[in-house]
Amino acid sequence: MTKRALVTGITGQDGSYLADFLLGKGYEVHGTVRRSSVEKFERIQHIRDRVTLHQMDLLDQLSIITVLEEVEPWEVYNLAAQSFVPTSWNQPLLTGEFTALGVTRMLEGIRTVNPDIRFYQASSSEMFGMVRQTPQNEETPFYPRSPYGVAKVYGHFITVNYRESYNLFAVSGILFNHESPRRGLEFVTRKVSDGVARIKLGMAEVLRLGNLDACRDWGYAGDYVDAMWRMLQEEEAEDFVIGTGVMHSVRDLCRIAFEHVGLEWEAYVMEDPRFFRPAEVEELCADASKAEERLGWAPRVSFEDLVRMMVDADIERLSP
Numbered sequence: 653m654t655k656r657a658l659v660t661g662i663t664g665q666d667g668s669y670l671a672d673f674l675l676g677k678g679y680e681v682h683g684t685v686r687r688s689s690v691e692k693f694e695r696i697q698h699i700r701d702r703v704t705l706h707q708m709d710l711l712d713q714l715s716i717i718t719v720l721e722e723v724e725p726w727e728v729y730n731l732a733a734q735s736f737v738p739t740s741w742n743q744p745l746l747t748g749e750f751t752a753l754g755v756t757r758m759l760e761g762i763r764t765v766n767p768d769i770r771f772y773q774a775s776s777s778e779m780f781g782m783v784r785q786t787p788q789n790e791e792t793p794f795y796p797r798s799p800y801g802v803a804k805v806y807g808h809f810i811t812v813n814y815r816e817s818y819n820l821f822a823v824s825g826i827l828f829n830h831e832s833p834r835r836g837l838e839f840v841t842r843k844v845s846d847g848v849a850r851i852k853l854g855m856a857e858v859l860r861l862g863n864l865d866a867c868r869d870w871g872y873a874g875d876y877v878d879a880m881w882r883m884l885q886e887e888e889a890e891d892f893v894i895g896t897g898v899m900h901s902v903r904d905l906c907r908i909a910f911e912h913v914g915l916e917w918e919a920y921v922m923e924d925p926r927f928f929r930p931a932e933v934e935e936l937c938a939d940a941s942k943a944e945e946r947l948g949w950a951p952r953v954s955f956e957d958l959v960r961m962m963v964d965a966d967i968e969r970l971s972p
């Protein structure tokens with residue numbers, strides 16, 4: 653029997669990779685999109701005729717219930733959110749509505765329409781914030797450092813709470829940063845790969861960045877959507893940390909990206925206070941041993957290969 657999945661945020665980076673992945677597994681894939689005056693379906697253009705799209709907004713409980721009733725999914729992946737950390741200081745209330753309360757609206761929809769649906773919540777390593785221990789695992793306490801991180805902590809615990817209160821199969825995947833050529837241009841990896849490509853092609857002279865000392869555990873988005881799926885195939889609903897266990901600084905990112913095109917990063921990168929955050933997450937590093945043991949999951953793409961893949965893709969995209 654064909655399995656049916658509903659992906660909120662299918663137009664985003666992860667939504668598009670997850671849709672590719674589920675189609676490859678033979679799923680019937682449905683995705684939710686927000687109404688917009690222009691279509692933003694670039695990331696799913698290649699599979700547009702293989703997925704069914706439905707209008708839904710995390711602010712609108714009725715739209716969530718209607719889509720759940722229409723699609724009758726077996727699995728729901730809740731990837732939709734306001735996902736850019738700096739925007740969460742400019743729009744803290746909207747971030748809370750989408751990224752925190754939106755999760756409760758999804759869970760209420762499932763509880764109302766069909767409590768047997770399996771639910772995945774896109775939680776984040778940003779919840780660890782000012783880290784209490786390194787590396788971070790499922791037991792590490794949270795200390796979020798942005799309105800986005802705070803909203804994700806709410807989303808995480810409301811997922812746990814609905815699992816414990818109503819016996820829903822609801823899991824929270826605590827994913828560390830994951831990137832790809834489909835990453836939004838404002839996130840630092842893509843900003844760097846796009847900047848390197850522009851400088852190499854003579855379209856720009858400098859790249860202005862914020863805190864070069866920040867360290868992250870960066871993996872490849874294509875690897876991480878596999879982990880989401882594996883969590884929903886388990887017998888018991890449980891939460892998992894997903895990451896590579898390897899940490900790099902923004903400085904390392906710049907060095908590897910510029911080196912790939914034969915340039916020295918120090919000649920082009922400028923620190924610009926406009927890109928510093930009111931409160932910073934200095935470092936994040938995953939201990940994903942539970943996922944490795946229980947899900948048989950491991951990352952396949954190294955940081956160096958990921959950076960080169962992104963630079964190559966931006967050069968190809970921008971080349972005349």
Ligand code: NAP
Pocket residue numbers: 660661662663664665666667685686692708709710711730731732733734735736750774775776777826827828829830831836
């Ligand atoms: P993304 O590229 O920013 O995609 C976000 C998606 O959410 C888009 O499809 C967007 O639709 C949709 N969306 C935003 N607000 C919505 C609303 N009110 N109603 C319905 N849909 C809405 O994010 P991503 O990188 O794919 O991340 C996916 C999820 O994982 C997010 O929840 C993010 O917070 C979380 N996460 C990401 C990472 C990472 O490193 N990428 C790590 C941990 C957790 P539009 O196209 O209309 O804007």
Ligand code: GDD
Pocket residue numbers: 735736737775776777778827828829830838839840841843860861862863864866867868902927928929932933936
């Ligand atoms: N965006 C950005 N732009 N970040 C910069 C810049 C810059 O010019 N310069 C330095 N950075 C630093 C940030 O200060 C941060 O410490 C780090 O680079 C990563 O920033 P982002 O790429 O914007 O990602 P993020 O870590 O804040 O959030 C991403 O990962 C989370 C998981 O930990 C997002 O995808 C979140 O949605 C996700 O939950």
